[in-house]
Amino acid sequence: xxxxxxxxxxxxxxxxxxxxxxxxxxxxxxxxxxxxxxxxxxxxxxxxxxxxxxxxxxxxxxxxxxxxxxxxxxxxxxxxxxxxxxxxxxxxxxxxxxxxxxxxxxxxxxxxxxxxxxxxxxxxxxxxxxxxxxxxxxxxxxxxxxxxxxxxxxxxxxxxxxxxxxxxxxxxxxxxxxxxxxxxxxxxxxxxxxxxxxxxxxxxxxxxxxxxxxxxxxxxxxxxxxxxxxxxxxxxxxxxxxxxxxxxxxxxxxxxx
Numbered sequence: 001x002x003x004x005x006x007x008x009x010x011x012x013x014x015x016x017x018x019x020x021x022x023x024x025x026x027x028x029x030x031x032x033x034x035x036x037x038x039x040x041x042x043x044x045x046x047x048x049x050x051x052x053x054x055x056x057x058x059x060x061x062x063x064x065x066x067x068x069x070x071x072x073x074x075x076x077x078x079x080x081x082x083x084x085x086x087x088x089x090x091x092x093x094x095x096x097x098x099x100x101x102x103x104x105x106x107x108x109x110x111x112x113x114x115x116x117x118x119x120x121x122x123x124x125x126x127x128x129x130x131x132x133x134x135x136x137x138x139x140x141x142x143x144x145x146x147x148x149x150x151x152x153x154x155x156x157x158x159x160x161x162x163x164x165x166x167x168x169x170x171x172x173x174x175x176x177x178x179x180x181x182x183x184x185x186x187x188x189x190x191x192x193x194x195x196x197x198x199x200x201x202x203x204x205x206x207x208x209x210x211x212x213x214x215x216x217x218x219x220x221x222x223x224x225x226x227x228x229x230x231x232x233x234x235x236x237x238x239x240x241x242x243x244x245x246x247x248x249x250x251x252x253x254x255x256x257x
Contacts (some may be wrong), residue, residue, distance in 0.1 A: 011100050011135045013128055014108045015115030017142015021054045022218025023145045024062035031062045033140050038104035039097065043111065043120055044070045054219075055110045073120055081243040086109035089120075093127035100132065112241075113140040118168060118189060146187040152224045155245055158185050160256030162248050170195045173201065180205040184248035184256075189193045194200050199227055199235065207246050217240040 010075055016033055033209065034040055040063065054061060059068060071092040073085075096160075099107055104236040115121040116139055125137045141194035146166065150157050158164045162184035169174060169191045176194075180201060192215070203209050211227040214240055223234055227244065227251045 010105070011132065012106050013096065013125060013135055013137050014106070015119065015121035015125065015137075015139040016108050016110050017114040017119075017140055018055055018058045018110050018112060019143040019216040020113060020145045021058060022148070023058050025148060025218065026062060027140070027142070030140045030142065034059060034063055034108050034110065037106045037108035039099045040068050040108045041071050041092070041099075042109075043070060043073045043092075045073070050080070052056045055112050055168070058112075068113065069095070069099075085168060089123045092124050094133060095126070096128050097131050100135070107220060111142070113144045114137040115146055117166075134242045145214070145217060145241070146245060146252060148217045149212065149224065149243050149245055150220075151215065152214065153212040153245070155212055155247060156250075157187070157247065159248075159250065160254065162256050169198065170205045171199050177201045177205070177244065178244060180207060186246045188246075190198050190240055190242070190243045191244050192240040195238045195242060195244075196233050198244055199230070201248060202227060202244070205246075207249075210249055211244060211246040212242050213238075215239050217243075 014033055014037070018030060028257050040059060042053065042059055044053045044056065045091040049173070056068065056070060057180060073088045073092065096107055109124060111119045111121045113119065113238040128135055129137065146157065149155070164187065165179050167179050167186055167188050169188055173194065176198065177186060186208060202208050206230050212225065213227050213230055214224045216222045217224070228234050250256070
């Protein structure tokens with residue numbers, strides 16, 4: 001693709017974390033940046049259902065919608081660095097470049113959670129920088145699913161010397177079992193289709209009582225609670241963006257200091 005960088009004006013692309021889905025968990029800075037943007041891009045599932053995705057729905061709670069543009073991503077592709085994903089990143093980058101060429105100077109990309117934690121934004125930003133080397137890239141942090149689930153379930157993520165591991169289930173069940181053996185608190189993301197195996201791994205590690213599950217946080221279909229209380233309807237149909245937190249076993253106040 002040709003390099004369209006022919007302007008000396010400062011162009012700013014900002015990845016904005018909008019939290020797990022509850023519009024009330026969007027930061028004041030995030031709202032300010034979204035409202036000041038000339039264009040706000042939101043990711044949608046390619047070939048997905050009609051209607052706004054979680055990021056778009058969250059953004060629309062704070063904007064009138066006139067500046068919002070959806071760009072499709074292969075969000076359901078579990079095959080790694082596939083041709084479908086590469087094509088989606090390139091097409092999204094072209095949309096951002098076209099917006100800059102159309103006169104936009106400040107563009108925001110809204111992403112669920114935080115733009116620096118397992119976010120599509122990093123791939124988009126790399127591609128845009130290739131096309132427009134002078135573009136400035138910034139991020140606005142967002143509340144993560146592990147923070148929201150910890151709050152909703154009354155879970156303390158870490159105390160004293162405890163070590164917390166953030167783990168994507170796409171790394172595999174063996175690695176998850178190793179994490180449960182190696183770290184005080186393990187937060188597992190993207191656990192939906194692996195949930196039965198995850199629950200067995202937690203049981204085998206003797207850590208069921210310290211584990212909580214969360215999905216669709218802040219949405220009408222939210223599920224939050226101890227993994228021991230999950231029914232077969234949840235276990236067999238958990239969404240991709242499911243989270244399991246397993247904490248250290250705390251026997252006394254301040255025991256980890």
